[in-house]
Amino acid sequence: MTASTPTAPPAPPARRFRASTFEPVSFFCTGLTGLATFLILAILALILGNIFLQGGAGLSPRFMFGNADKDMFDVASAGVWPMVFGTAARVILMTLFVIPIGVTTASYLTEYAPALSPFTRIIRGAVNNLAGVPSIVFGLFGLGFFISAVGGTLDVFLYPDSPKPVWGKAALIWASLTLAVMTLPVVIVATEESLRAIPLGLREASLALGATKLQTVLRVVLPQALPGILTGGILAVSRAAGEVAPILFTGAAYYMASLPQSLTDQFMDLAYHVFVLSTQSPDIEKTRPILYGTVVVLLLLTFALNLVAILIRARVRRNLRRLA
Amino acid sequence: MGLHRGHRARPLEWLAEKIILLISLTAILVVFLIFLFVGREAWPVVIGATNSSLAQEYQEIIPPEDFARVPPARLRQYLGLTRQQFEQMDEETLKDLMALRIEAKAQMPDDPDAELNTTEWRYLLGPHQWTGYDRPAYIWQPVSQIHKYNLVPLFIGSLKTTFVALLFAVPLAIAAALYVSQLAPPRAREWLKPGIELLSGIPSVVLGFFALIVMASFFQALFGYPSRLNAFVAGLALGLAVIPVVFSIAEDALTSVPRSYTEAALALGSTRWQAAWQIVLPAALPGVFAATVLGFGRAIGETMVVLMASGNASIVSGNLFDSTRTLTATIAAELAETVVGGHHYRVLFLLGALLFAVTFISNLVGDLVIHRLKGQLEGKR
Amino acid sequence: MVAPLLSPLARVTPPDAASPATPHGHPPLIEVDRLSLYYGAARALHDISFAIPERLVTAFIGPSGCGKSTLLRCFNRMNDLIDNVRLEGSVRIGGEDIYARDIDVIELRKRVGMVFQRSNPFPKTIFDNIAYALRLQGFRRKSEIADIVEQSLHQAALWDEVKDRLHASALGLSGGQQQRLCIARAIAIKPDILLMDEPASALDPLATAKIEDLILDLKRQFTIVIVTHNMQQAARISDATAFFYLGELIEHDATGKIFTNPARKQTEDYVTGRFG
Numbered sequence: 001m002t003a004s005t006p007t008a009p010p011a012p013p014a015r016r017f018r019a020s021t022f023e024p025v026s027f028f029c030t031g032l033t034g035l036a037t038f039l040i041l042a043i044l045a046l047i048l049g050n051i052f053l054q055g056g057a058g059l060s061p062r063f064m065f066g067n068a069d070k071d072m073f074d075v076a077s078a079g080v081w082p083m084v085f086g087t088a089a090r091v092i093l094m095t096l097f098v099i100p101i102g103v104t105t106a107s108y109l110t111e112y113a114p115a116l117s118p119f120t121r122i123i124r125g126a127v128n129n130l131a132g133v134p135s136i137v138f139g140l141f142g143l144g145f146f147i148s149a150v151g152g153t154l155d156v157f158l159y160p161d162s163p164k165p166v167w168g169k170a171a172l173i174w175a176s177l178t179l180a181v182m183t184l185p186v187v188i189v190a191t192e193e194s195l196r197a198i199p200l201g202l203r204e205a206s207l208a209l210g211a212t213k214l215q216t217v218l219r220v221v222l223p224q225a226l227p228g229i230l231t232g233g234i235l236a237v238s239r240a241a242g243e244v245a246p247i248l249f250t251g252a253a254y255y256m257a258s259l260p261q262s263l264t265d266q267f268m269d270l271a272y273h274v275f276v277l278s279t280q281s282p283d284i285e286k287t288r289p290i291l292y293g294t295v296v297v298l299l300l301l302t303f304a305l306n307l308v309a310i311l312i313r314a315r316v317r318r319n320l321r322r323l324a
Numbered sequence: 325m326g327l328h329r330g331h332r333a334r335p336l337e338w339l340a341e342k343i344i345l346l347i348s349l350t351a352i353l354v355v356f357l358i359f360l361f362v363g364r365e366a367w368p369v370v371i372g373a374t375n376s377s378l379a380q381e382y383q384e385i386i387p388p389e390d391f392a393r394v395p396p397a398r399l400r401q402y403l404g405l406t407r408q409q410f411e412q413m414d415e416e417t418l419k420d421l422m423a424l425r426i427e428a429k430a431q432m433p434d435d436p437d438a439e440l441n442t443t444e445w446r447y448l449l450g451p452h453q454w455t456g457y458d459r460p461a462y463i464w465q466p467v468s469q470i471h472k473y474n475l476v477p478l479f480i481g482s483l484k485t486t487f488v489a490l491l492f493a494v495p496l497a498i499a500a501a502l503y504v505s506q507l508a509p510p511r512a513r514e515w516l517k518p519g520i521e522l523l524s525g526i527p528s529v530v531l532g533f534f535a536l537i538v539m540a541s542f543f544q545a546l547f548g549y550p551s552r553l554n555a556f557v558a559g560l561a562l563g564l565a566v567i568p569v570v571f572s573i574a575e576d577a578l579t580s581v582p583r584s585y586t587e588a589a590l591a592l593g594s595t596r597w598q599a600a601w602q603i604v605l606p607a608a609l610p611g612v613f614a615a616t617v618l619g620f621g622r623a624i625g626e627t628m629v630v631l632m633a634s635g636n637a638s639i640v641s642g643n644l645f646d647s648t649r650t651l652t653a654t655i656a657a658e659l660a661e662t663v664v665g666g667h668h669y670r671v672l673f674l675l676g677a678l679l680f681a682v683t684f685i686s687n688l689v690g691d692l693v694i695h696r697l698k699g700q701l702e703g704k705r
Numbered sequence: 706m707v708a709p710l711l712s713p714l715a716r717v718t719p720p721d722a723a724s725p726a727t728p729h730g731h732p733p734l735i736e737v738d739r740l741s742l743y744y745g746a747a748r749a750l751h752d753i754s755f756a757i758p759e760r761l762v763t764a765f766i767g768p769s770g771c772g773k774s775t776l777l778r779c780f781n782r783m784n785d786l787i788d789n790v791r792l793e794g795s796v797r798i799g800g801e802d803i804y805a806r807d808i809d810v811i812e813l814r815k816r817v818g819m820v821f822q823r824s825n826p827f828p829k830t831i832f833d834n835i836a837y838a839l840r841l842q843g844f845r846r847k848s849e850i851a852d853i854v855e856q857s858l859h860q861a862a863l864w865d866e867v868k869d870r871l872h873a874s875a876l877g878l879s880g881g882q883q884q885r886l887c888i889a890r891a892i893a894i895k896p897d898i899l900l901m902d903e904p905a906s907a908l909d910p911l912a913t914a915k916i917e918d919l920i921l922d923l924k925r926q927f928t929i930v931i932v933t934h935n936m937q938q939a940a941r942i943s944d945a946t947a948f949f950y951l952g953e954l955i956e957h958d959a960t961g962k963i964f965t966n967p968a969r970k971q972t973e974d975y976v977t978g979r980f981g
Contacts, residue, residue: 023598023811026597029601030597032499033499033502034508037499037504040497040500040523040567041519041520043564044522044526047530051530051534101347112344122352125688126352126354126355128691130354132618132686132687133684134625134652134680135626136652136655136656137625140362140673141361144362144365145361165407181354185351212337242526243528244627245627245628245656249660275533278632279536288537291533299526303525311518314514588821591819592818593815593842594841607828
């Protein structure tokens with residue numbers, strides 16, 4: 001063992017760790033970013049606090065379930081039931097379209113599609129792109145495609161004699177379809193994420209038992225991915241419920257005397273009503289209670305849903321990380 | 325062993341796979357259809373096939389006596405009515421309108437501008453010396469007697485609000501992303517991230533409402549500018565819509581930087597901040613850039629916030645405290661009033677097509693950058 | 706010799722009965738005293754006490770999961786980065802308890818360098834990878850930085866291979882070169898101790914041989930602690946060897962003794978390849 005020879009060069013003097021290395025720049029910058037984070041959360045709290053403090057008091061069963069048939073600007077009598085009904089109708093109808101298509105697409109992308117083919121990349125590109133299209137453009141699309149092209153064509157074939165358009169006008173069904181198109185990426189992304197979180201071993205186990213790919217997807221993979229699909233659906237509903245721009249021309253009505261009776265009727269809408277109350281009110285100070293009340297109802301609907309979705313998603317992601 | 329040789333036909337499986345493939349094409353189809361159907365309505369303006377010249381409009385006269393002889397569709401077009409309006413009118417009203425038309429013809433403004441086709445590109449983009457103005461101006465005034473369709477005020481409006489929004493949102497969101505992904509104690513991260521993402525759950529109409537009812541008065545009292553609703557207030561509210569977008573993407577990019585980089589820096593004796601700022605942030609820079617680009621797309625495409633909080637005056641001005649009108653708000657506010665297929669309708673679709681193109685490009689750039697970044701970081705491992 | 710005068714370590718740590726003797730009689734630099742480490746409720750290290758001699762190569766061997774990497778990471782407190790880690794006992798380096806409340810972790814890590822299992826150069830140029838470490842130390846003069854970069858690359862036996870592309874991305878180097886760059890980066894700031902966590906496990910035999918030569922060369926200046934699963938490697942390059950099993954230190958002695966005449970049956974079984 002030559003290393004133990006006494007001729008080893010002298011040791012460098014020991015350096016101590018206690019020397020003060022307080023880094024003012026690091027400390028300051030870390031504080032600054034923390035402050036930014038805090039500021040964002042504070043603004044969020046401020047908005048929610050303002051809305052719920054001012055609007056929470058006005059919530060009553062009469063407001064929630066009352067009609068607006070006398071005068072929707074009348075603080076004493078106005079209720080938001082027709083709007084709640086309209087919003088619920090359009091988002092429920094929307095999920096019927098968007099969930100099957102979104103889940104199928106996500107299954108294709110994770111289970112079937114060859115990972116690196118240009119074709120798969122085009123689908124992904126389209127999904128990403130769709131997520132970034134401005135909502136007002138969806139409104140234009142709904143008008144140009146669903147109402148004029150699809151609705152107009154239906155009228156020509158189904159009701160050639162009708163003087164009034166039946167399908168070729170703003171309607172519940174077209175608003176829902178427009179929103180379905182808009183929320184498609186939300187469902188696809190959430191579902192894909194949860195599909196990826198499922199361990200490969202589970203699929204292999206199923207295939208090793210002689211199950212076909214379809215059986216594996218339907219019986220093993222999708223049931224496991226249910227929380228993710230649920231999250232996608234909830235996020236889509238929450239996003240759609242708050243959107244106004246896409247339904248401005250495709251179905252929302254300023255005022256209607258009765259609830260929508262069929263798919264081709266227009267509807268009153270909660271989010272649109274917030275816009276109407278904010279901008280068309282004859283006396284904004286007087287109608288403030290119903291305005292705040294309506295906002296609270298809308299927020300309860302969208303925000304509560306969002307919170308649930310975020311919590312489920314955080315859990316899915318944690319599982320994903322544990323697997324990685 | 326009697327192992328079955330050859331493939332067993334599974335027609336159901338085959339069919340299902342084809343159907344799955346077909347359905348997953350929906351996304352592509354939809355993007356294509358948006359392109360097609362928004363573009364289709366705007367196309368005549370693009371190629372100069374629309375004409376807003378009043379001379380042309382009033383050239384033809386149908387006297388009220390001919391009411392019965394003209395087909396309804398033709399009459400509707402002649403009177404410039406929407407289908408709904410047309411249906412709600414009885415014969416008398418329509419005849420009155422036809423008579424009014426003749427009067428209007430007689431009173432047709434003795435203005436050289438009335439002869440112009442204002443939907444030509446030079447009027448859409450260039451300044452014009454309108455009658456009664458001192459100098460050439462950019463004017464958007466589609467419902468005046470002479471339809472002025474200059475897009476420049478709207479571009480400026482959109483850019484102004486977007487500028488304010490990004491100036492406010494991007495530094496804040498990226499700083500927060502850096503804190504949450506690199507500096508915060510892990511336990512705090514668990515709730516900070518969903519907390520900030522919660523902001524994206526507030527509908528834009530509610531942000532618009534908040535800007536209109538609360539923020540506008542607050543900031544006017546604070547700064548004392550004359551117009552209560554302006555690009556500044558709209559931009560701040562818009563920033564609230566942009567923050568979660570930028571934050572999510574930037575946080576994701578920062579988190580996907582391999583932990584080994586951070587470990588190496590810390591093992592060399594750097595502080596957490598030095599590791600985050602000097603190593604992680606540069607490695608994730610393309611992702612942060614993409615976040616900004618996608619934030620831009622979100623800001624320029626947002627409708628309700630700016631419709632409610634910007635004041636909607638189409639003024640050409642660099643002042644952030646002037647009332648302003650954006651592309652999106654213009655479409656939302658005016659489309660319902662237009663005649664389907666008319667020039668105003670088509671110009672609004674042109675705005676929509678432009679918006680679609682801008683966001684399409686910014687999304688494409690953003691996605692490509694993120695894709696490459698992830699490839700680099702993952703390929704490296 | 707002036708060595709005793711220049712070595713305040715000896716004075717900081719009076720040889721007391723509690724501090725175990727090191728093989729070869731070299732003064733101890735790292736002293737581990739009754740160290741236990743828990744991940745949540747699970748105990749990963751079990752009551753470990755021993756001392757690591759100065760300016761020798763000490764190898765940690767043992768089957769995977771035996772806690773050798775975890776122990777290594779205790780020496781520069783990288784375990785602090787993991788949630789739910791709890792420590793009992795003490796680790797002293799040069800007589801200082803590095804887990805004492807007033808110890809500056811940043812300062813500690815500047816004195817205790819580390820090379821990781823997988824090479825982890827920053828996505829910067831070769832030059833900047835090393836210059837980064839120097840700038841952290843407060844070096845500002847360009848010529849000085851360039852000198853030390855060259856010197857470190859020489860020391861890491863990498864200079865001849867990269868001198869023409871110092872400003873190319875470090876990610877373009879081969880695996881072995883990347884690892885030597887990481888070593889150059891770690892030694893550029895002249896730490897007292899160099900921790901190496903299986904530095905050659907991801908490399909081919911040729912690159913491994915280069916790293917081993919490098920280690921033998923470096924031990925003249927640094928105290929090196931290396932974790933390895935390769936017993937030949939431990940035998941070739943280390944002066945002292947510690948064998949761990951299931952979070953416990955089974956045996957710690959001069960390398961020659963561990964491999965030829967171990968005191969414990971378990972050690973013998975492991976080094977002769979009967980388990981592990």
